[in-house]
Amino acid sequence: MTIGARALRLEDERFLRGEGRYVADLKLPFAYEAVIVRSAHPHARMTFVSLEAAKSLDGVIDIVTAADLPAGLTAIPCRIPCHGDMAPFLQHVLARDVVRYVGDPIAVVIATSRAIAEDAAELIDITWEPLPPVPDSVAALNPDSQKLHPAGNIASQWTFDIGNVDAEIATAAAVVRDTFSIQRHSAMPLETRGLLAHYDRARHSLEVFGPTKVPHTNRALLATMLKMPEGSIRFIEPDVGGSFGARGEFYPEDFLIPWVALRIGKPIRWIEDRYEHFSAINHSREMRFEVVAAANAAGMITAFDVRLVSDLGAYIRTHGDVVPSHASASFPGPYRIRNYRVHAIAALSNKTPSGTLRAPGMFEANFARERAVDLLADKLNIDRAEFRRRNLIPPADLPWAVGTESVKRPTIFDSGDFPAVLERALSEFGWDKPLPKSEGPIKRGRGLAVLVEPSGLGPFEGARIEVDQHGNVQVFSGCSSQGQGHETSLAQVASAVLTIPIERITVRHGDTGLIPFGGGSYASRTAVMSGHAVYAAALTVKEKAIRTVAQKLEVAEHDLQLIDGRIELLGAKEMGMTLGSVARLLLPGNPELMPPPPVANIVDNDGLTSTSYIRAVPGGTSVFAVHLADVAVDEETGKIRVERYLVACDVGTAINPMIVEGQIVGGVVMGLGGTLLEELAYDQQGVLLTGTFADYLLPSVHDAPPITAIVIEKEKSPTNPLGIKGVGEVGPSGVAAAVGNAVAHALGAGARLSTLPLTPERILFARTPGAA
Amino acid sequence: MTRTTLTINGRRAQFDTEPRQSLADAIRNELGLTGTHLGCEHGVCGACTILLDGEAVRSCLMLAVQAEGASITTIEGVSLPHAGLTELQTAFRARHALQCGFCTPGMVLALHALFTNNPVADEDAIREAISGNLCRCTGYQPIVEAALDVSRANQDRLSQKT
Numbered sequence: 053m054t055i056g057a058r059a060l061r062l063e064d065e066r067f068l069r070g071e072g073r074y075v076a077d078l079k080l081p082f083a084y085e086a087v088i089v090r091s092a093h094p095h096a097r098m099t100f101v102s103l104e105a106a107k108s109l110d111g112v113i114d115i116v117t118a119a120d121l122p123a124g125l126t127a128i129p130c131r132i133p134c135h136g137d138m139a140p141f142l143q144h145v146l147a148r149d150v151v152r153y154v155g156d157p158i159a160v161v162i163a164t165s166r167a168i169a170e171d172a173a174e175l176i177d178i179t180w181e182p183l184p185p186v187p188d189s190v191a192a193l194n195p196d197s198q199k200l201h202p203a204g205n206i207a208s209q210w211t212f213d214i215g216n217v218d219a220e221i222a223t224a225a226a227v228v229r230d231t232f233s234i235q236r237h238s239a240m241p242l243e244t245r246g247l248l249a250h251y252d253r254a255r256h257s258l259e260v261f262g263p264t265k266v267p268h269t270n271r272a273l274l275a276t277m278l279k280m281p282e283g284s285i286r287f288i289e290p291d292v293g294g295s296f297g298a299r300g301e302f303y304p305e306d307f308l309i310p311w312v313a314l315r316i317g318k319p320i321r322w323i324e325d326r327y328e329h330f331s332a333i334n335h336s337r338e339m340r341f342e343v344v345a346a347a348n349a350a351g352m353i354t355a356f357d358v359r360l361v362s363d364l365g366a367y368i369r370t371h372g373d374v375v376p377s378h379a380s381a382s383f384p385g386p387y388r389i390r391n392y393r394v395h396a397i398a399a400l401s402n403k404t405p406s407g408t409l410r411a412p413g414m415f416e417a418n419f420a421r422e423r424a425v426d427l428l429a430d431k432l433n434i435d436r437a438e439f440r441r442r443n444l445i446p447p448a449d450l451p452w453a454v455g456t457e458s459v460k461r462p463t464i465f466d467s468g469d470f471p472a473v474l475e476r477a478l479s480e481f482g483w484d485k486p487l488p489k490s491e492g493p494i495k496r497g498r499g500l501a502v503l504v505e506p507s508g509l510g511p512f513e514g515a516r517i518e519v520d521q522h523g524n525v526q527v528f529s530g531c532s533s534q535g536q537g538h539e540t541s542l543a544q545v546a547s548a549v550l551t552i553p554i555e556r557i558t559v560r561h562g563d564t565g566l567i568p569f570g571g572g573s574y575a576s577r578t579a580v581m582s583g584h585a586v587y588a589a590a591l592t593v594k595e596k597a598i599r600t601v602a603q604k605l606e607v608a609e610h611d612l613q614l615i616d617g618r619i620e621l622l623g624a625k626e627m628g629m630t631l632g633s634v635a636r637l638l639l640p641g642n643p644e645l646m647p648p649p650p651v652a653n654i655v656d657n658d659g660l661t662s663t664s665y666i667r668a669v670p671g672g673t674s675v676f677a678v679h680l681a682d683v684a685v686d687e688e689t690g691k692i693r694v695e696r697y698l699v700a701c702d703v704g705t706a707i708n709p710m711i712v713e714g715q716i717v718g719g720v721v722m723g724l725g726g727t728l729l730e731e732l733a734y735d736q737q738g739v740l741l742t743g744t745f746a747d748y749l750l751p752s753v754h755d756a757p758p759i760t761a762i763v764i765e766k767e768k769s770p771t772n773p774l775g776i777k778g779v780g781e782v783g784p785s786g787v788a789a790a791v792g793n794a795v796a797h798a799l800g801a802g803a804r805l806s807t808l809p810l811t812p813e814r815i816l817f818a819r820t821p822g823a824a
Numbered sequence: 825m826t827r828t829t830l831t832i833n834g835r836r837a838q839f840d841t842e843p844r845q846s847l848a849d850a851i852r853n854e855l856g857l858t859g860t861h862l863g864c865e866h867g868v869c870g871a872c873t874i875l876l877d878g879e880a881v882r883s884c885l886m887l888a889v890q891a892e893g894a895s896i897t898t899i900e901g902v903s904l905p906h907a908g909l910t911e912l913q914t915a916f917r918a919r920h921a922l923q924c925g926f927c928t929p930g931m932v933l934a935l936h937a938l939f940t941n942n943p944v945a946d947e948d949a950i951r952e953a954i955s956g957n958l959c960r961c962t963g964y965q966p967i968v969e970a971a972l973d974v975s976r977a978n979q980d981r982l983s984q985k986t
Contacts, residue, residue, distance in 0.1 A: 067922055534924060718962045722963075746866070
């Protein structure tokens with residue numbers, strides 16, 4: 053059985069040899085290079101004085117501004133249901149007259165080399181008239197502030213009000229109130245974005261290399277914006293150096309580069325540089341929670357009352373308000389709470405627009421809720437693990453509907469045994485074991501967080517399987533891959549059904565020319581959804597093969613079985629055919645099985661192939677996880693060292709436990725970046741201050757603690773036949789929560805730890821009243 | 825345009841570049857060796873690490889013309905396409921020490937340089953050797969484990985000899 057095997061990845065060899073093919077590694081003859089000219093001003097009125105000097109530079113082919121765009125071109129639409137009409141806040145592919153963030157695209161320079169294009173960009177003559185900035189959400193909500201858009205500075209706001217929150221707070225034995233802030237940071241994949249677009253005018257065919265995440269969705273969007281048939285556009289995903297939610301959304305460049313290729317009739321290549329990436333890729337996470345949490349004398353949490361303000365930047369992009377939406381819908385987490393109120397606001401400011409980042413809304417909400425839960429437990433003088441034990445949703449209450457919804461889908465926790473996972477985590481970590489002694493200024497602390505991470509969202513997924521005459525298998529998946537190992541995982545699923553080793557199975561993905569529909573890879577959905585689709589397609593291939601052999605050998609189907617890639621007659625092994633031979637029998641026009649010409653339309657003689665599309669369960673499937681951290685905090689320097697870390701979760705079924713553990717361990721370190729280091733800093737004028745990895749710190753090997761991943765495969769998801777729950781976002785989701793709680797524990801009662809990242813400065817001032 | 829002559833992966837190569845072209849760009853664009861990746865182009869991420877006269881360096885921080893006469897090894901020169909992977913590369917695979925693969929060439933070369941100088945490097949030395957190489961996927965733990973596997977194997981071989 054290849055499902056559950058720690059199979060070594062099929063992708064690895066090419067990456068280890070430097071033979072991966074990322075978008076910057078691709079070339080087409082006679083291609084030109086494009087450079088995007090961006091605003092250096094956060095908010096300003098802009099006039100192009102002259103492009104002449106730039107255009108006359110040797111090697112410059114063209115320069116386009118908003119004035120050159122096709123008449124009637126729409127803004128980039130939001131692709132997700134929102135809590136309001138986002139039309140007034142959407143971003144156009146090039147700013148016209150007014151820029152609203154540092155990085156706002158204003159022109160594209162096309163030249164024979166990137167260096168020349170960059171030189172030309174410097175020669176463009178523009179006048180800027182600065183406008184008053186809206187530097188943050190506090191300013192955005194101030195009615196006296198500058199309006200960013202005619203419709204104002206609030207994109208949407210909404211409320212959920214479940215049970216009777218006011219009554220529970222009024223009668224509670226303990227109430228805590230605090231404000232928690234999560235800083236703006238971003239996915240920062242190690243490979244920047246890029247596109248290579250080629251238009252063949254004679255055939256009206258546009259090929260775009262570089263898309264990822266949701267290629268089919270984005271192709272449809274580009275087709276609409278360019279008024280081209282979808283079939284005339286092919287999106288081809290190369291190898292991709294990480295996404296984590298940000299890469300692969302439809303950005304201004306995703307229109308501009310293909311459109312310039314159409315306009316000029318030559319291949320156009322654009323490779324983002326890192327400095328550009330900082331201001332251009334979706335930012336995420338900037339959110340503030342004002343939380344009131346209440347509990348009764350028995351130590352049961354009775355109510356959460358939350359006000360949530362999210363700063364989404366200058367425009368609404370493809371994700372709309374999904375990040376605060378998820379946070380508002382899932383805030384109560386794995387607790388049995390029936391009194392919950394949240395008022396959420398999606399505010400706009402003069403910063404880069406926002407989108408998702410691995411565990412969108414969850415990393416933020418888990419930090420705020422789990423800190424508040426610790427404060428409640430401390431107030432009631434109950435052990436923090438015991439407090440959670442009393443409040444977890446018991447297995448009998450699953451599926452559990454929170455009573456909220458996000459993107460028009462109900463928030464439902466489908467299955468699990470939360471208490472069992474908690475106990476396993478506590479015992480593996482040694483929750484009750486004494487901490488190493490605090491020495492001098494080094495204080496030690498232990499922290500815990502529990503959470504539910506949604507996965508497997510999105511309406512459908514698809515796969516086609518083709519077996520060739522030699523028994524080799526190709527799987528065409530609607531997913532995309534940014535490094536997770538889907539080529540291996542999906543091959544393992546196909547292998548489990550077809551009994552063919554994964555080395556003979558090739559998984560192709562991210563290419564709209566190979567499969568007509570695909571949902572893509574996001575929301576920890578590929579193992580759940582694409583795994584399901586591949587499984588379904590493999591089963592129908594198997595059925596078709598058995599049916600064919602039964603017909604050929606004139607035996608009953610139920611007397612045949614598939615073993616090691618060969619269909620055999622039960623009790624007479626020598627009677628049988630390999631899948632390759634079956635594929636040959638089923639070749640269109642092959643007369644072996646169907647003597648010509650009984651019918652012209654050879655319905656079933658389309659090779660040994662099958663296509664399956666599967667529908668999702670609207671609420672998806674969720675993973676319960678426990679995060680535990682031991683930290684050492686230096687009270688004199690404010691430095692935090694995470695000494696050990698553990699994540700335990702029930703994933704239902706792990707296709708490849710090695711890949712699952714890799715997702716968790718890597719995800720934890722990404723979460724540590726967001727907890728301790730990473731911040732996209734802006735000044736009060738709205739100028740982005742972090743533009744390099746020297747001032748935006750990613751975790752290095754010295755920041756990575758020993759991490760244990762406990763992967764439990766007990767409670768199967770009822771949403772898919774393999775029982776899988778998606779694990780891609782479990783890693784980062786609880787890190788700020790567990791580490792924040794551990795640091796607070798180390799510093800002792802009275803320390804305020806409510807603002808991320810937990811920088812040395814904040815640690816030093818954590819005990820100062822009024823500071824946070 | 826300036827002519828530069830150097831040795832790359834054991835072969836002599838000659839190309840013409842503008843003096844302002846970085847060595848990393850020249851390796852990728854003039855020599856077609858795209859396994860040298862550009863993650864930041866300002867010397868922090870380590871994805872463009874190469875061996876220059878045996879030393880692990882960032883090729884984005886040098887101009888191509890400065891490499892005149894140098895001997896360079898890129899990831900493509902570590903193991904030949906039709907030969908097996910090196911012990912270090914094999915350990916990376918066994919430990920799941922790579923996901924998206926973008927930092928991988930730099931990591932492999934940084935550790936390759938370490939083991940050339942110190943075949944039995946301990947964990948501290950391993951962490952130090954890759955402290956200038958960023959990985960966004962793996963959390964580093966499996967990379968350190970893979971390197972420790974190699975170090976232990978080297979140790980075993982050395983103790984068998986004595």
